[in-house]
Amino acid sequence: MKLMHMGAENRYNVLRKQAIRIIQSDLYSRNKHNLKFTTVTSAALQETKKWFSSTKRKVNWNWVDEYGNFKFSYPKRFEAALWQQNDLICISLGRPTYSGSFLRLDVVEARPKDLGGRPNVFDEILLAYGVYARMIGATGICIMNPVNDEVRAYYETFGYAYVSKGDYLFREVT
Amino acid sequence: MTKKISHISKKRREKRKKTGWTEAEIKAALVQERELYKKERLIEKEPDNLVSGDMSKIHEGLDDEK
Numbered sequence: 001m002k003l004m005h006m007g008a009e010n011r012y013n014v015l016r017k018q019a020i021r022i023i024q025s026d027l028y029s030r031n032k033h034n035l036k037f038t039t040v041t042s043a044a045l046q047e048t049k050k051w052f053s054s055t056k057r058k059v060n061w062n063w064v065d066e067y068g069n070f071k072f073s074y075p076k077r078f079e080a081a082l083w084q085q086n087d088l089i090c091i092s093l094g095r096p097t098y099s100g101s102f103l104r105l106d107v108v109e110a111r112p113k114d115l116g117g118r119p120n121v122f123d124e125i126l127l128a129y130g131v132y133a134r135m136i137g138a139t140g141i142c143i144m145n146p147v148n149d150e151v152r153a154y155y156e157t158f159g160y161a162y163v164s165k166g167d168y169l170f171r172e173v174t
Numbered sequence: 175m176t177k178k179i180s181h182i183s184k185k186r187r188e189k190r191k192k193t194g195w196t197e198a199e200i201k202a203a204l205v206q207e208r209e210l211y212k213k214e215r216l217i218e219k220e221p222d223n224l225v226s227g228d229m230s231k232i233h234e235g236l237d238d239e240k
Binding site for chain 1: 183194195197199200201203204205207208211214216217218219220221222223224225226227228229231232233
C-alpha cells in the first residue's frame with residue numbers, strides 16, 4: 001500500500017469512526033441500547049458467513065472477499081455493520097464519487113429473517129450514510145442499483161428520485 | 175424585517191460550502207431526518223429480507239455527472 005493511500009485510509013478511518021460514534025450516541029439517546037453500530041470488523045465479516053445457511057437469502061454475496069477488495073480500492077469508503085446484541089443484523093458498503101460530490105450507497109444486506117427475528121434496519125443505515133455524507137461534504141446520496149421495483153419504490157418513500165441512466169436513486173443532502 | 179426561509183437555507187448552504195458542517199449541525203440534521211422518517215412510518219414499509227445493490231458493479235458506474 002502506497003504512503004498516500006495509507007494516509008487517506010487513516011484520515012477517513014477517523015471520519016468513519018466519528019460518524020459511527022454520532023449515530024450510536026443518537027441510538028443511545030433513544031434508549032436503543034440493544035442496537036450497536038460498528039465499522040465492518042472481522043467479527044462482522046465472520047457473522048455474514050452464517051447467512052449462507054439461510055433459505056430466504058436473495059443473494060450469494062461473499063462479504064469477506066468483497067470487503068477486502070473494496071477496502072483496498074477505496075480508502076474514503078463508508079462502511080457500517082449494525083448489531084442487535086451480539087448478532088449482526090445488517091451490513092453495508094459505499095463510497096464517495098471521484099470528486100467527492102456525492103456519497104454512494106453501493107450494497108446493503110439485512111440478515112435474512114429465517115435466521116432470527118430482528119427489527120427493520122434500513123432507516124438506521126440511511127441515517128448513518130447521511131452523517132458520513134455531511135462529514136465529508138458530499139451534497140447528495142446515491143443509492144446504487146436497486147435490486148427490484150419493490151426496493152426502488154421503498155427508497156422513493158425516503159424522498160429519493162430514480163435516475164434510470166446509471167440505475168440509481170438520488171437525494172440531496174440538505 | 176423577517177427573512178424568507180428559502181433565503182436562510184441558501185445562506186446556510188453557502189456557508190457549508192465554505193466551512194462544511196459542524197458536528198452540532200450534523201447531529202441536528204440527524205434528529206430532524208429521523209423524526210421525518212418516524213412521522214412517515216417509513217420503517218414499517220421495509221421489504222422483507224432487504225438486500226440491495228449489485229456487488230459486481232461496486233467498482234463501476236456513476237461519476238459526478240447526474
